[in-house]
Amino acid sequence: MSEQVDATIKPIIGGIAWSTMTKGARNPSRLVKFFRRHPEIAWGGLLLMIVTLLSIFAPLLGTVDPRALSTGNRLKAPSPEHWFGTDMLGRDLYSRVLYGGRISLSIGVSAAALSAFFGTAFGLLSAFGALLDGVIMRIMDGIMSIPAILLAIALMAVAGASIENVVFAVTIVEAPRVARLIRGVVLSLRDQPYVEAAIAAGSSMPKIILRHLLPGIVGPLIVQATFVWATAMILEAALSFIGAGTPPSIPSWGNIMSDGKALWQVKPFLIFIPAAFLSVTLLAVNLLGDGLRDLLDPRMSKRG
Amino acid sequence: MLIYALRRILMAIPVMGVVALVIFGLLYITPGDPAMVIAGDQATPDEIARIRVSLGLDQPAYIRFGTWLWQVMQGDLGTSIFSNQPVALMIDQRLQPTLSLLILAVLLSIGIGVPFGVAAAWKRGKAIDHALAIFTTAGFSIPAFVAGYALAFIFASTLHWLPVQGFTPISEGFWPFLRSLILPAVTLSLVYAAVIARVTRAAMLDVLSQDYIRTAHAKGVRPYMILFRHALKNAAVPVVTIIGIGVATLFGATVVTENVFAIPGLGRLTVDAITHRDYPIIQGVVLLSSATYVVVNLTVDILYTLVDPRISY
Numbered sequence: 379m380s381e382q383v384d385a386t387i388k389p390i391i392g393g394i395a396w397s398t399m400t401k402g403a404r405n406p407s408r409l410v411k412f413f414r415r416h417p418e419i420a421w422g423g424l425l426l427m428i429v430t431l432l433s434i435f436a437p438l439l440g441t442v443d444p445r446a447l448s449t450g451n452r453l454k455a456p457s458p459e460h461w462f463g464t465d466m467l468g469r470d471l472y473s474r475v476l477y478g479g480r481i482s483l484s485i486g487v488s489a490a491a492l493s494a495f496f497g498t499a500f501g502l503l504s505a506f507g508a509l510l511d512g513v514i515m516r517i518m519d520g521i522m523s524i525p526a527i528l529l530a531i532a533l534m535a536v537a538g539a540s541i542e543n544v545v546f547a548v549t550i551v552e553a554p555r556v557a558r559l560i561r562g563v564v565l566s567l568r569d570q571p572y573v574e575a576a577i578a579a580g581s582s583m584p585k586i587i588l589r590h591l592l593p594g595i596v597g598p599l600i601v602q603a604t605f606v607w608a609t610a611m612i613l614e615a616a617l618s619f620i621g622a623g624t625p626p627s628i629p630s631w632g633n634i635m636s637d638g639k640a641l642w643q644v645k646p647f648l649i650f651i652p653a654a655f656l657s658v659t660l661l662a663v664n665l666l667g668d669g670l671r672d673l674l675d676p677r678m679s680k681r682g
Numbered sequence: 683m684l685i686y687a688l689r690r691i692l693m694a695i696p697v698m699g700v701v702a703l704v705i706f707g708l709l710y711i712t713p714g715d716p717a718m719v720i721a722g723d724q725a726t727p728d729e730i731a732r733i734r735v736s737l738g739l740d741q742p743a744y745i746r747f748g749t750w751l752w753q754v755m756q757g758d759l760g761t762s763i764f765s766n767q768p769v770a771l772m773i774d775q776r777l778q779p780t781l782s783l784l785i786l787a788v789l790l791s792i793g794i795g796v797p798f799g800v801a802a803a804w805k806r807g808k809a810i811d812h813a814l815a816i817f818t819t820a821g822f823s824i825p826a827f828v829a830g831y832a833l834a835f836i837f838a839s840t841l842h843w844l845p846v847q848g849f850t851p852i853s854e855g856f857w858p859f860l861r862s863l864i865l866p867a868v869t870l871s872l873v874y875a876a877v878i879a880r881v882t883r884a885a886m887l888d889v890l891s892q893d894y895i896r897t898a899h900a901k902g903v904r905p906y907m908i909l910f911r912h913a914l915k916n917a918a919v920p921v922v923t924i925i926g927i928g929v930a931t932l933f934g935a936t937v938v939t940e941n942v943f944a945i946p947g948l949g950r951l952t953v954d955a956i957t958h959r960d961y962p963i964i965q966g967v968v969l970l971s972s973a974t975y976v977v978v979n980l981t982v983d984i985l986y987t988l989v990d991p992r993i994s995y
Contacts (some may be wrong), residue, residue: 520700524972527934528952529704532964535956536708538719614823616938619827622956634829639942642831643839643846650835653828661823668819 416673422665429659433479441473444629455647462651475630475652481630482611482656485541486663489548489610494551494603497556498595502587503563504557515561518554526551530613534622548610555575559602560595567594597674604667608660610651615656631656687984694980701972702754705719705965706747709737720763720959733763737961759966764958772951779849780936780947786863787870787932788925795875796921799882802892804909814879821876826935830942832867838863840938847944866943870935874928885917920992926982933971 420668429461432439439505446469454464462471504514521529537543567573573590606674611631617623618632626633631652638648718725725733733739738746753760759769802814824832829878844865850858861867889895898908903953940949948967955963 446920484733485718500760516696517700519697521703523697523701523902523930523975524704524968525930525975527937527963528968528971530704531937531952531956532708532961532968533711535959535964536711536719608822615825616827616934619939620941620956622953642835646831646839649828649831653825653831657828660825661819664819664822 382518383556416669418665418669419673420669422662422667422669423670425658425662426666429479429655429662430483432476432604435482436473436476439476441476442470444469444474444477446451446470455645463645463647464485465634465648466641471634471651472649474634475631475655478629478631478634478652479659481541481624481628481629482614482632483659485544485548485624485630486607486611486613488545489552490603490607492545492549492608493552493556494599495609496553497602498560498599500553501560502564504561504593506583511561518557520552521550526609527613527616530617531620531622534617539623539625541624541628544614544617545610547617548606548613551613552606552609556599556602556606557596563595563598564591567591594665601667601671601674604663604670608663608667611656611663688985690980690983694976698973698976701976702751702969703747705968705972706750709739709961710743720961722959727743732913736761746872754969759969760962762955762960762963764955764960769962771965773966773970776948776951777783778851778947778951779945780940782852782859783866783870783936783940783945783947785864786867787936788929790867791871791874791878791928792925794871796882798875799838799879799921800886800909800914802879802883804905806887811883814883818876818880821872824872824874825938826869826892827938827942829872829888830939833865833869834943848892849943849945849947862945865938869939869942870932873935874932876960877924877928877931878921882917882921885920887918889913892897919986921990922982922985926979929978930971930975931974 392681448464448469449467451464456463456471462475465469465474500514500518504511504518507514529551530544533547533550535542537546568591573586576586576590614630615632615635618626618630619636621636623632624630626636634652635649635656638645638652642649717730717739719734719735719736730941738750741749750760757770759773761767762769762772765772798810798814798817802811805811834846839842845862848862850862852859895908895912900914905914936947937949937952939945940947941953944950949972952964952967955961955967
């Protein structure tokens with residue numbers, strides 16, 4: 379299982395980290411200047427990188443098998459031997475939290491990527507298809523009228539518990555929000571004189587979309603995808619927490635908290651340690667999203 | 683005005699239709715047999731057959747959708763697979779705690795979010811504005827159930843000010859009732875108040891930069907009069923909109939929060955339904971919450987035209 383997750387998460391996260399590092403190496407002073415101007419991106423990125431590296435290199439960081447039971451070691455408080463203590467089955471919480479990051483982060487990244495893809499597709503289709511527009515937007519309105527977590531719960535109930543289904547559920551919930559945003563951006567861009575000029579000059583539709591509209595979409599899309607990433611991780615945790623998410627045998631942050639909830643009053647660390655990791659990661663992603671919004675999407679900037 | 687209201691109500695019908703179609707269609711999106719998934723791994727063929735009949739999966743989809751829609755419109759949400767009781771009755775029994783919690787959370791969120799947002803816009807760039815930025819970022823980064831456990835740990839387990847878990851019906855006295863709802867309501871308010879505050883701040887900044895506000899300052903109108911009589915009234919539309927839209931988030935957060943605080947409401951019912959694989963109950967709760975959301979936002983939209991004379995349709 380963990381190899382499978384490895385294969386999905388490493389290229390994505392690794393790619394981001396690698397490109398950031400090489401850029402830094404090529405021109406450190408410019409990077410420092412950039413981070414000083416956008417402290418949210420710097421802090422968000424740094425925190426996210428720490429959490430990501432911790433999960434990727436979990437096997438090298440003194441962890442044991444996150445699923446190894448040890449009945450003699452149940453509910454041990456944090457100690458030098460078990461940094462975060464052990465749960466009611468004697469499993470090492472430190473190992474579980476680090477490996478859990480792999481599951482939670484990759485669910486977030488995959489759901490964000492899929493929502494961005496399908497959202498953009500439907501947004502473009504809606505903005506250009508006169509007849510389709512009404513139909514697509516009514517469907518999106520309908521889906522958005524269903525409280526996100528309840529729709530996800532209903533989906534999980536019929537689809538069954540698996541990592542793929544959690545990603546699928548989050549995508550169905552979030553893609554309409556992306557579609558609506560993209561439709562709005564495209565509609566406003568389409569009325570810009572330079573696009574009208576391109577249409578008048580006889581450019582083909584695919585060329586107009588690729589050369590004139592996509593560059594305008596990318597900024598808002600990246601910002602939105604970052605927030606979908608955060609929402610996806612919250613949804614995964616909430617679904618797993620109430621027993622409708624990732625299968626209980628897989629240590630995701632939501633499942634670790636779900637395991638701890640029966641005993642949280644006696645052993646609060648069972649909940650609060652994974653909760654802290656989840657919240658710090660969400661904070662990082664939200665900071666990154668806010669920073670990127672200031673950078674890429676000046677119209678939406680909260681410092682308006 | 684009346685025509686606008688009618689048109690707006692007519693527009694809500696297709697949205698509700700899509701909601702019904704989505705909730706109904708979910709049963710058919712999975713590649714396998716939904717009756718088998720819902721029945722679970724240890725089900726006997728008899729049980730699977732019973733579930734298939736009770737969900738109507740033995741009939742063609744369009745016939746089943748028609749019958750189901752007709753039943754729903756008459757208030758019949760089907761029968762629970764696990765307890766064999768009507769879903770509508772089971773929902774009705776759980777309505778009081780959830781409704782009390784939701785109302786308290788909405789009031790609390792508006793009470794925190796609006797003044798906080800106004801203050802941050804008024805003192806832009808000052809300490810209170812930074813405090814708001816921290817509060818909203820924290821609100822978005824701490825999931826409801828995490829906040830719930832943290833609050834329960836501090837105020838119930840450690841300080842013993844409030845009960846840790848459970849719900850006291852209002853029939854057993856108002857104060858015990860309120861005490862049992864304070865922590866869950868605060869938990870729900872964190873995200874919701876953060877959203878309201880952020881939108882209030884943005885809307886107020888927008889209004890405060892307009893000419894008539896400067897004129898009012900120049901005339902020597904007292905600052906709090908400008909803030910509340912001139913500015914807040916005009917910033918109300920986006921704020922009221924986000925309050926309406928946030929109801930969906932609030933509904934979702936209730937499911938988890940009720941689970942944290944062991945409140946026997948709709949959220950508990952949903953979570954128990956997940957454990958028992960009782961799909962008709964989940965269907966009923968989803969339908970009810972979506973309908974509530976649509977009705978709340980419809981009301982908000984129509985209320986605008988009453989509150990704001992500039993909006994005419």
